[in-house]
Amino acid sequence: MVIKILCDMERETTLAEWHEAAASGDLADEQGLQVQKGRDRIYLCRSQGVAHAVEDRCSHGEAVFSESGRVRRGALLCLAHGARFDLASGRCLGAMRCPQLRRWHVREEDGVIFLGAEYPPG
Numbered sequence: 001m002v003i004k005i006l007c008d009m010e011r012e013t014t015l016a017e018w019h020e021a022a023a024s025g026d027l028a029d030e031q032g033l034q035v036q037k038g039r040d041r042i043y044l045c046r047s048q049g050v051a052h053a054v055e056d057r058c059s060h061g062e063a064v065f066s067e068s069g070r071v072r073r074g075a076l077l078c079l080a081h082g083a084r085f086d087l088a089s090g091r092c093l094g095a096m097r098c099p100q101l102r103r104w105h106v107r108e109e110d111g112v113i114f115l116g117a118e119y120p121p122g
């Protein structure tokens with residue numbers, strides 16, 4: 001499922017800028033979907049009741065999480081080669097040494113999930 005967000009093509013720079021990404025009911029626990037914000041394809045997912053947003057591309061290769069990812073207990077598993085990422089930090093877990101995933105702020109309010117600015121790297 002792809003949901004396009006209507007916003008300009010500029011990268012957000014402040015947390016004051018939030019864009020509606022999905023209805024809360026569209027995102028079941030331990031599931032995810034691709035949303036687009038400007039030029040970025042973002043994997044919006046929910047694990048243990050908390051919504052997260054990371055880039056929809058594995059940092060190990062070119063696998064797309066919305067096609068070959070699995071969300072479980074706060075982590076995102078890439079089914080291509082088995083890399084696992086912590087959803088809260090974007091960091092790779094376990095033995096594989098993959099770059100950190102890009103992440104975006106997420107806010108959920110009154111049945112709507114909003115995407116905010118991208119977190120700085122690190």
Ligand code: FES
Nearest residue numbers: 058061078081083
């Ligand atoms: S592309 Fe994701 S683990 Fe290799």
